[in-house]
Amino acid sequence: MSPVAQHHEIRSGADVLDVSPVIPVVVVESAEQAVPLAQALLRGGIPVIEITLRSEAGLAAIEAVANEVEGMVVGAGTVLTPEQVGQVRDAGAQFIVTPGSPPRLLEAAVGSGLPLLAGAGTLTEMLTLAEAGLTAMKFFPAEASGGRAYLSSVAGPCPHLRFCPTGGVTPENARDYLALPNVGCVGGSWLTPKDAVAQGDWARIESLAAQAASLRSA
Numbered sequence: 001m002s003p004v005a006q007h008h009e010i011r012s013g014a015d016v017l018d019v020s021p022v023i024p025v026v027v028v029e030s031a032e033q034a035v036p037l038a039q040a041l042l043r044g045g046i047p048v049i050e051i052t053l054r055s056e057a058g059l060a061a062i063e064a065v066a067n068e069v070e071g072m073v074v075g076a077g078t079v080l081t082p083e084q085v086g087q088v089r090d091a092g093a094q095f096i097v098t099p100g101s102p103p104r105l106l107e108a109a110v111g112s113g114l115p116l117l118a119g120a121g122t123l124t125e126m127l128t129l130a131e132a133g134l135t136a137m138k139f140f141p142a143e144a145s146g147g148r149a150y151l152s153s154v155a156g157p158c159p160h161l162r163f164c165p166t167g168g169v170t171p172e173n174a175r176d177y178l179a180l181p182n183v184g185c186v187g188g189s190w191l192t193p194k195d196a197v198a199q200g201d202w203a204r205i206e207s208l209a210a211q212a213a214s215l216r217s218a
Ligand SMILES: O=C(O)C(=O)C[C@H](O)[C@H](O)COP(=O)(O)O
Pocket: 025, 052, 054, 077, 078, 079, 097, 098, 099, 140, 166, 167, 168, 169, 187, 188, 189, 190
């Protein structure tokens, strides 16, 4: 079966939340690994990937997936500095994810014009992002910052804010996050276990992706 490449229009962080129930957060040790890994996610039904800058290979991996994997929406994660914003844009990232939102980083990320999921862990941080015009954001670290109970409480005063909770999200609790009205999707590293990536076990990653893709429908 050859999956038909779908083209997702990603104009804002809000669009990023709508691509898939789960955004896989990925660490790769080589750019070569990233292409078959992204293809496995796509075959499993997950057309989005966040490649982090946690490894040296991150930037080259973003470039490889952007150039070689049709139908995959590729974002850059763990973007920590204004300099990295320019680097990931040049590599072809279609969106940016940050774990937190200090002022200089936020200014550079918003200024890049790339769709952005900026990180927030408290109401003040969330409202600071809203002041910058961002109503879709990453809730990080989700479980450690109060998890579903926290997001439910935020929905009262701030029903206009939508989130991608990440950090401690698992196949077991993902469905409960997705059931919240202010959760668009979740992020997590469980789709790409370190050993599966190291061994090139793409079949396992495809199967984890297929399970994740069905999270919203079942
Ligand atoms: O690297 C970043 O930019 C982050 O913000 C952290 C990642 O999103 C989480 O580490 C994923 O969390 P787990 O699914 O619990 O492994």
